[in-house]
Amino acid sequence: MDLIHKVMNIVLPPITLTLILLFLPSFLVFKFISCIKRYITSERVAGKVVLITGASSGIGEYLAYEYARRGACLALAARREERLRAVADKARMLGSPDVIVISTDISKVEDCERFITEAVNHFGRLDHLVNNAGIIQIDMFEHCKEISDCAILMNTNFWGSVYVTRFAIPHLRKSKGRIVGISSIAGWCSVPKMSFYCASKAAITSFYETLAAEFGPDIGITIVTPGVVESEMSQGDFVSKAQMDFVPAESTERCAKAIVNSACRGDRYLVEPSWTRMSFLLKVLCPEVMEWHLHWGNINSSASPYCCEAMDMTTKLMNILLPPIALIMLLLILPPYLVLKFLGLIKGFIYSEDVAGKVVLITGASSGIGEQIAYQYARRGARLALVARREDRLRGVASEARKMGSPDVMMIRADVSKVEDCKRFVDEAMRHFGQLDHLVNNAGIPCVCLLEEAPNISDLNSVVDINFWGSVYGTYFAVPYLRKTQGKIIVISSAAGRFPCPPASIYGASKAALISLYESLRIEFGSDIGITIVTPGLVKSEMTTGELRSKAKVENIPVESTEDCAKAIVDSACRGDRYLVEPSWVGIVFLFKLLCPEVLEWCLHGLLFSSAPRNLKKAA
Known part of the structure; x- marks a missing residue:
């Protein structure tokens, strides 16, 4: 068996790269056509039922308004009932025919089961589930006074989404509905002082990627990874503590509109604003460069001198200008970086501990x-x-x-x-x-x-x-x-x-x-x-x-x-x-996921259910 692995380590990479190069052009054409089709046949949510967690403020609040403008019926869930009622009143004014509010704590499994049941009993169906509720904590890992207290982030950000999804699945299957999971770019671009928040968001992304492969076409899943967005989570001293003063914050309204548009198109992923995906490219190609930058930025400065107010015009300009600039810089930095990496690899072999x-x-x-x-x-x-x-x-x-x-x-x-x-x-x-x-x-x-x-x-x-x-x-x-x-x-x-x-x-x-x-x-x-x-x-x-x-x-x-x-x-x-x-x-499988995530998802779904046991097929 170990001989098989040695052969695969040598043979599989070049074979896979050759297949990807042959397959990629036709796949990109197919993806482009699918993208156009999704824009043309975007889902109309008028009269449909949308459940939103964390709807009392921030992105969740503006998602409620955006769905309301499109005539959707809303079930709004959060802990602060007074805030929820104000959001519900405005949603009705914007065009939602029916809005209910449910006070709940999504970190409690019984609360999640209760509000799903209440929503379905009231409306008789469920079409979109938006898992948006989340909290943030900013502190160095070593500065946590009680490490067990940090579990609240995972309980709310991750388990809250898991519990709600679990109880919503039967109803979403009936309506061929959609789940919108709000993650964060922090799930892929790890940030100092936010280790537990980053971990919880990475868990959400992984969880929904696996569910997408399990559900296949029965339930759609849109995974959203926003950057810095104006909200209660990003106000006060958050930006300076996280050393993100130089990052322009996108307006909550613009972000919410992009999310609902993406969900209605049936997108698998949404990065908003789109320029932030350059951080993912940098992490994949030059992870050490990103680590050094974030480490020394974190240690040597308490605030960046390049402060930017939240301006949607800034975001639009960065969406246009940053990708080509970043690609040019990567092309310039990549050759010397690869040389340094190769020398570091040789040094590691020579001076092994x-x-x-x-x-x-x-x-x-x-x-x-x-x-x-x-x-x-x-x-x-x-x-x-x-x-x-x-x-x-x-x-x-x-x-x-x-x-x-x-x-x-x-x-x-x-x-x-x-x-x-x-x-x-x-x-x-x-x-x-x-x-x-x-x-x-x-x-x-x-x-x-x-x-x-x-x-x-x-x-x-x-x-x-x-x-x-x-x-x-x-x-x-x-x-x-x-x-x-x-x-x-x-x-x-x-x-x-x-x-x-x-x-x-x-x-x-x-x-x-x-x-x-x-x-x-x-x-x-x-x-x-x-x-x-x-x-x-x-x-x-x-x-x-x-x-x-x-x-x-x-x-x-x-x-x-x-x-x-x-x-x-x-x-x-x-x-x-x-x-x-x-x-x-x-x-190689990770490379395949980066370049052709849809193909990997189809393959995994087919593999899971092609010869699945009877109980799995019944669930499917």
Whole structure:
């Protein structure tokens, strides 16, 4: 099997690139024709029912007005009932034939079920669901007084959208309706001081990309990634604290109009204003340049001297001028950047870190990738702190690690989803060893099921609690010690965090949140702490055995050995790599998603339901 991966790493990239070059022109023509068709046959929402969360202010409020102008019936949900009533009154004046207000907290699963039921009982149907509710928090990761308090961002921004979507799906299937998910450019352009906000928005984007592949044509999904927009979230000291004084804020009304137009056209994605997509291009082509810019901008200035008032004319000019200017600058900077990157790669291979005698803490070390990572570090003479829930399995791993050359191994039984356990295992490791050099955040659990088949939606919280918060808590308590040793964090994400992998929407979202959070932390830490983000494909472990592979419809994808994957991870960490995709051919799928997202979505939907079990087809 490992020979197959070696062959695919060599053969698949050139074959795929050749196919893309042959296929891309006809695909772009098809996409252009489809775009024209969507403009001509844009959906009329007069008389249709639209439910909007977070409708008491900001984008949600103006979305209500925009739908009202088009004659839609509205169900407005938010916590502030007085504000909602004022929005509802104005919506009626603008032309909405019927408006109801529902006071609710979307972070509570029972509230989400209640307001969906109330809306459907009142109107008898549901056509558009707009998941807009969200909150923001601006602070350096290390400055959070109580790390567990940051969970409110994920509960509101991510779980709020998940809960509402889960209860709305049956009604949207009946009407062949549409979901509009309001994410943010912060979901792809990680920003310092906003690590949890960025992570929650990355999770939303990943979640809806996977659902789009699951639903196919039954329910349309439009994923919106706005830039800085005038709202309560971006007023006060937000802009200066986030060091975005130089970024022109778009008017809420203009943004809302663009969103409703996009939803009615049936677009898959909307970036508003369109010039902000240049940041994504820069991140894909020159991620280090963006990191350096954001890090030094964050450290060296409290406010930018280039202040701009919110002007739609400015936005229009930037939409026209910025793309060609950015492309020219990229063409100029790309050659020297690639040379520097190549030299850095050679340097990493030559001056690879010697971890003999250094202290490595590994979570999820009782089996799978974590176990094999422990053995790889042991062979190199590192001292190990192994963390997992299964103490009996840990003892076996510790014994084997000592035989392989580790001079000192300690075991700590802990549950990474509990903040007090994470503090305890970091403290115990420090008391025993007196230092910490590498932190490997590996603990995780799989989740393969269609969202609408989950018997109890709140049971899925454990996936994010372990896969995301388990890494966050351990990192939070380890950072002061890693700063002292100029250590490294190795975070094990997944290829599912980079592209949709139905039916694993929650798992993919948890891994996308990990990637985004650690990209933000890399900017905050600068050169003080190195971060290697690992996105493995299918690796042989307890997580990929049994019926999981058949449920995920990936039986035909070759599985890499855990030992080879672990060796690649430790090699990459010692070189100081920013990213590792293992096996490397998996990166081709990400390229495919960037260039032809619709094709990937169609393929995944067809794969999921072509030979699906009966219960999956029934759900479809």
